[in-house]
Amino acid sequence: MELRSKRVQIILIICIVSLVSCFKQYKGRISIDGSSSVYPITEAVAEEFRNKHDDIRVTVGVSGTGGGFKKFARGETDISNASRPITESEIKACTENNIGFIEIPVAYDGLAVVINPANEFIDYLTVEELKKMWEPAAQNKITSWKQVRATFPDVPLSLYGAGTSSGTYDYFTEAIVGKARSSRGDYTASEDDNVLVQGVSTDKGGLGFFGLAYFKENKTKLKLVGIDAGKGKGPIYPTDSTVRTGTYAPLSRPEFIYIKAQSANSPVVREFISFYLENAATLVKEIGYVPLPDEVYKLSYERFLKKKLGSMFVNKSTVGADLIKLMKENQ
């Protein structure tokens, strides 16, 4: 018995030693968290970055834009992914903890409004009509497509959209209803866009919204709806070019990363951001988002090097914002 327990001890020690010796020395760590819409971009960058610098640990979490900012304000992360600009209360939380941040836009994303492919009566929708179905007053009242437009048949209307904790919801409500975080509550909400795809594709009177990338992967199951912003341009479909030029208004939105000012001094983070902005255009395209104009990436890098703190969107909406102009004003 004595001998056996000694043998067990020796085996245990060997195991522990061999485990410990597997561990590598890392030059630095970068911890990133935040929006699930920006996640694919940052993940792609981190993956490519690792191929070049496998001694720098980059980890990415998905806590949602708001959840990410909460951690960011506590100083727990170096970079926060965000699908909307930081809000005033979040800025306040950062200031209280002495966290400064650099705001950098990394991509455009078009929010696709989709319906069931069997739906023949919808040719396009206006922003007014979208507002009519989504505003808080529509709750339990607007339940049929006939109420949206008189020429539509009396088909039950069912809505699918992002959950209230996501930046996508914030943006959509701000762009359509006119006030962020205000909408009817009786719609199918999910943080998982595949659930929304599934819902709209099996519901004849369904309408949903989510990032263009999810439509691109599910083209056969869904039908895209053109949006008429009421500016005389007629209905416009989200494509790479209409999203980039902002013609697909008001549902093209910029996606951001926020970098902690203290972390921006670290050579590891500098390396990562420089890599991010150099490769963003290619990678963003690859994963189905729309790259920003090259000039914006250049301006962003300058902004990062200069450590220009603060948000460009204080008291300003991202809906219809001209990024190049805004960034030049804010350099």
Add this chain to the structure above:
Amino acid sequence: MRRYSYTRAKLTDRAFKYVALSFTAFALGVLVVLLIDIFSKGIARINWDFFRNLPSRHAEKSGIMTALAGMLSLLFFTIIIALPIGILAGIYLQEYGKKNRLAKLIEINISNLAGVPSVIYGILGLTLFVRILKLGNSLIAGALTLGLLILPIIIVTTREAIRAVPDSLREASYGMGATKWQTTSKVVFPFALGGILTGIILAVSRAIGETAPLLVIGALVYVPFIPEGPRDQFTTLPIQIFNWTTRPQAAFIVNAAAGIIVLLLITFLLNGIAIYIRNKWYKKIRY
């Protein structure tokens, strides 16, 4: 009259048998459909590279190495934390503790804790381990949270296993002049060990599938590194699977199915070990 009620009882008997049979068939049927669905989608994806690759945005290149390593290290620490506390608490409550109203209250509370939704443990872990103890979203914070989660299960099964030890054994031991400690450590504990181990393995198989509390305490999604120590950030297989199912590309669903197969196999393996230990132990002990 009597004859009538006899046939009626027989009829009821037979009817109940078929109703029970059809419910069992339904439950098994659902399970079979699920398994066939998962296996047909994922089995072709499982190869050596799937185990060896890092997470990736390309579904075909993506693998579970770091998720699997994260999950196994998490379980390792969870067991180290929950095992001694759970077993000792169980032994104390059953062998040493006084059987008064307080003991009864504690017993009821422990049983209740075993039924608390896991996400509640996540919130507790977030406040206590991540924030107050400043452990961050580390392996050790995750392990402590999961440890709390499975602690009631271990305590309850330990108590049950000890309760099953016949009193005649204890009395015989005392009769030989053994002390309480000698009786507990040399007679009661070895006899109950089979049951205790089974309980532990079942508790661990529960911990393996947990996602909600880990997401709450801030387990990450993209972790291309194997954790180096207890203070390191981590991801686990269920989180990886969850992330894959939310991707727009259909190829990730195949990955998710393959990941689920691996997870199922590990759970089956653990349950198999539990049954094996139980059978072996009960054969071995003959007084």
